[in-house]
Amino acid sequence: MPEDSSLRQPATRAHPARWRDVLYVLPQREGDLARLDELAVADAPVVTVIGKYNHGKSRLLNELIRRDAFAVADRRQTVHLAECRHAGVRWLDAPGLDADVAGEDDRHALRAVWLASDIRLFVHAAREGELDAVERALLEALRADSRRTRRETLIVVTQADQMEDDDALGRVMSAIADQVPGAGLLVVSSTRHRRGLEDGKTLLIQRSGIPELERALADALARVPAARAHEARLLLGEMRAELETVRRAEAETLSSLRQQQAAQRHVFDDGLETLLAAIGRDMEVVVALAGPDLALVADTGRERYATTAAKLERAHIQVAYSRACIHLDGFLAGHGVSGLPREQQTAAGSLNTVMVAVMGVSVKFRADLHRMFCEAPGRARLQAAFAHYFELSRSRAALRDRITESSVALDAADRALAALPPDTAP
Amino acid sequence: MGVKIFNGKDVQDFLRIIANLDGASGNERAKQVVHRIVSDLFKTIEDFDLTPDEVWLGINYLNKLGSEGEAALLAAGIGLEHYIDMRLDAEDAELGITGGTPRTIEGPLYVAGAPEQKSKARLDKNPDPDAGPLRIHGRVTGPDGAPVADALVEVWHSDSKGFYSHFDPTGRQSEFNLRGAIRTGADGRYEVLTRMPASYGCPPSGATQTLLNQLNRHGNRPAHVHFFVTTDSFRKLTTQFNIEGDPLIWDDFAFATREGLIPHVVERTGGQAVGFEEDGYRDIEFNIELTPKVAGKDNQIVERARAAA
Numbered sequence: 001m002p003e004d005s006s007l008r009q010p011a012t013r014a015h016p017a018r019w020r021d022v023l024y025v026l027p028q029r030e031g032d033l034a035r036l037d038e039l040a041v042a043d044a045p046v047v048t049v050i051g052k053y054n055h056g057k058s059r060l061l062n063e064l065i066r067r068d069a070f071a072v073a074d075r076r077q078t079v080h081l082a083e084c085r086h087a088g089v090r091w092l093d094a095p096g097l098d099a100d101v102a103g104e105d106d107r108h109a110l111r112a113v114w115l116a117s118d119i120r121l122f123v124h125a126a127r128e129g130e131l132d133a134v135e136r137a138l139l140e141a142l143r144a145d146s147r148r149t150r151r152e153t154l155i156v157v158t159q160a161d162q163m164e165d166d167d168a169l170g171r172v173m174s175a176i177a178d179q180v181p182g183a184g185l186l187v188v189s190s191t192r193h194r195r196g197l198e199d200g201k202t203l204l205i206q207r208s209g210i211p212e213l214e215r216a217l218a219d220a221l222a223r224v225p226a227a228r229a230h231e232a233r234l235l236l237g238e239m240r241a242e243l244e245t246v247r248r249a250e251a252e253t254l255s256s257l258r259q260q261q262a263a264q265r266h267v268f269d270d271g272l273e274t275l276l277a278a279i280g281r282d283m284e285v286v287v288a289l290a291g292p293d294l295a296l297v298a299d300t301g302r303e304r305y306a307t308t309a310a311k312l313e314r315a316h317i318q319v320a321y322s323r324a325c326i327h328l329d330g331f332l333a334g335h336g337v338s339g340l341p342r343e344q345q346t347a348a349g350s351l352n353t354v355m356v357a358v359m360g361v362s363v364k365f366r367a368d369l370h371r372m373f374c375e376a377p378g379r380a381r382l383q384a385a386f387a388h389y390f391e392l393s394r395s396r397a398a399l400r401d402r403i404t405e406s407s408v409a410l411d412a413a414d415r416a417l418a419a420l421p422p423d424t425a426p
Numbered sequence: 427m428g429v430k431i432f433n434g435k436d437v438q439d440f441l442r443i444i445a446n447l448d449g450a451s452g453n454e455r456a457k458q459v460v461h462r463i464v465s466d467l468f469k470t471i472e473d474f475d476l477t478p479d480e481v482w483l484g485i486n487y488l489n490k491l492g493s494e495g496e497a498a499l500l501a502a503g504i505g506l507e508h509y510i511d512m513r514l515d516a517e518d519a520e521l522g523i524t525g526g527t528p529r530t531i532e533g534p535l536y537v538a539g540a541p542e543q544k545s546k547a548r549l550d551k552n553p554d555p556d557a558g559p560l561r562i563h564g565r566v567t568g569p570d571g572a573p574v575a576d577a578l579v580e581v582w583h584s585d586s587k588g589f590y591s592h593f594d595p596t597g598r599q600s601e602f603n604l605r606g607a608i609r610t611g612a613d614g615r616y617e618v619l620t621r622m623p624a625s626y627g628c629p630p631s632g633a634t635q636t637l638l639n640q641l642n643r644h645g646n647r648p649a650h651v652h653f654f655v656t657t658d659s660f661r662k663l664t665t666q667f668n669i670e671g672d673p674l675i676w677d678d679f680a681f682a683t684r685e686g687l688i689p690h691v692v693e694r695t696g697g698q699a700v701g702f703e704e705d706g707y708r709d710i711e712f713n714i715e716l717t718p719k720v721a722g723k724d725n726q727i728v729e730r731a732r733a734a735a
Contacts, residue, residue, distance in 0.1 A: 298672065298676065299675070301685055304683070310673065311677045314674070314677055323639065325630035326631045344596070346593045347593060350499060350629055350632055355630065357596050360587040360588055361627055363627055363647075
């Protein structure tokens with residue numbers, strides 16, 4: 001039995017390197033990409049016979065290719081995809097579609113039906129009567145695929161000779177026609193065809209239905225090149241459209257995240273600048289005392305428990321400085337900037353704050369406060385230092401991560417689009 | 427004026443129940459201390475007619491203080507740490523122990539495990555352009571003035587931002603920067619080369635300074651250098667000296683300044699000869715006189731939680 005060993009591979013394994021970038025974005029398109037690969041190398045049209053086992057698939061194929069190339073048996077015989085070439089067509093005999101749907105046989109069947117075939121002959125034995133649920137589901141899928149890809153499916157009722165009489169056959173045909181409305185049904189008898197050929201009985205050959213099937217097949221085969229071109233265009237077009245949708249959505253997400261990032265920063269910068277300016281104005285009053293800075297004059301040991309002008313002045317500026325810091329701290333907390341990033345935290349919990357890291361704990365005298373709050377460079381330094389920690393805050397880091405993710409996804413969509421060949425060259 | 431119920435039988439009975447003062451088991455000392463503290467608190471509430479809002483403000487403040495890890499800072503700020511020192515001094519006076527380098531508070535920023543060096547150590551590991559070179563040296567002696575060999579002199583102080591290594595939220599200092607452990611030789615001498623510490627204070631928006639704001643007090647300390655001096659034969663000395671000329675010297679929020687702990691700062695040249703890169707440096711001689719054990723025991727050893735690295 002001839003066999004194409006390349007078909008032993010799992011049913012839908014797309015070429016990994018060629019489609020890696022597309023698959024990364026559209027993993028659900030693995031089957032379509034594999035089909036594109038098939039279309040790129042396919043030469044002769046491919047006709048696949050499918051159906052449940054023992055419905056006469058192999059026997060029908062033998063009649064169509066005029067020789068006994070496919071094994072025929074009462075038990076489930078066709079376990080691998082069998083192939084034969086005849087009259088410029090690749091004929092495939094798919095394994096029977098039966099209960100063990102997850103087995104190796106069925107993967108071969110799927111490969112034959114979905115990847116390798118241009119035309120499917122869906123075979124159903126007349127004696128079985130109506131189509132069962134599995135057959136109907138598969139047929140529904142095949143007909144939907146036909147509408148989309150223009151790959152045709154011919155429904156062939158076989159073993160007509162096994163029916164009691166024409167009435168019985170007529171009842172079965174009418175029942176099946178009700179199950180798949182709008183589908184043309186073909187009736188054949190491989191036995192009659194064989195006998196007709198062997199005995200030279202033209203009438204028997206006519207009555208076998210095979211010539212009619214062959215005419216229908218010939219018409220369908222003539223439409224294969226156009227159907228293939230359509231399918232390649234369709235698959236590429238669909239995937240391109242899908243990728244463009246993904247790309248557009250990702251670009252919008254990225255742009256909106258970046259706007260959000262800029263807007264948050266703007267609000268932070270503006271609010272902080274306003275607050276620092278207000279603190280600066282208040283601090284002008286605190287530090288604008290006439291005369292020498294009493295805070296810089298050391299007290300004596302005798303005054304250790306006494307109140308001195310110098311001590312009052314030191315308390316005065318420190319309390320003003322503390323109040324300014326408490327304002328700043330409140331503003332920062334409102335923007336999620338309170339605790340230090342973990343890598344900067346120390347064993348002393350009291351020091352693990354952005355306020356302490358930025359302001360330090362060194363003692364601030366009048367000149368220091370003036371430099372820090374009342375002069376533009378001082379405020380700019382504080383502005384920059386707090387903005388640094390704002391960017392390290394948890395919510396800003398999370399936003400940055402989302403922007404990175406989105407930008408990676410956008411690049412992936414761009415790479416996938418670049419990897420997709422133009423519509424005209426599948 | 428508010429109601430007066432504190433001295434009534436009801437409140438007094440209530441206080442005894444709160445501390446389980448008349449109950450059989452439990453820690454008697456804890457019961458008495460809790461009874462006293464709660465009694466004083468109740469009396470404060472009555473005397474100042476504190477409103478429920480004010481009481482809850484205080485309770486929530488304790489939570490803030492704890493969550494910010496500032497209880498030890500507040501202890502210094504409300505003089506608790508210095509009060510303990512005052513009591514130890516009075517105890518010494520009663521025992522007739524005089525002389526010796528004055529003790530003062532330890533503070534919360536000691537870190538055990540600085541690598542030990544013989545006689546001399548360089549403490550600054552990180553550049554700090556705002557802090558000039560400082561040489562500290564002196565002699566460890568006993569009460570008789572004789573040099574003490576094998577004394578371990580541990581030194582730690584802040585950088586120019588007021589931050590200590592291991593507790594620097596800017597992450598600029600490496601391990602044991604500005605910290606050292608020097609073992610004296612037979613001459614009892616120690617010497618460290620380091621950079622000038624800065625005066626620093628409580629976190630400006632932290633719980634301690636927030637309370638001090640209500641008292642119109644600052645939470646700042648003069649620049650200082652911490653010492654532990656440990657030997658086998660004498661009492662362990664916990665002290666600090668202040669940097670002479672610092673305006674905060676007698677205005678320390680932790681009340682740790684003492685006469686005898688403000689050594690002179692001398693401007694010197696020839697820094698390269700002692701081991702500095704610069705020529706000009708400041709020099710402080712700080713001699714340490716240890717005090718004897720009491721009945722063979724160190725009655726001043728303080729057990730408290732300390733950081734180790």
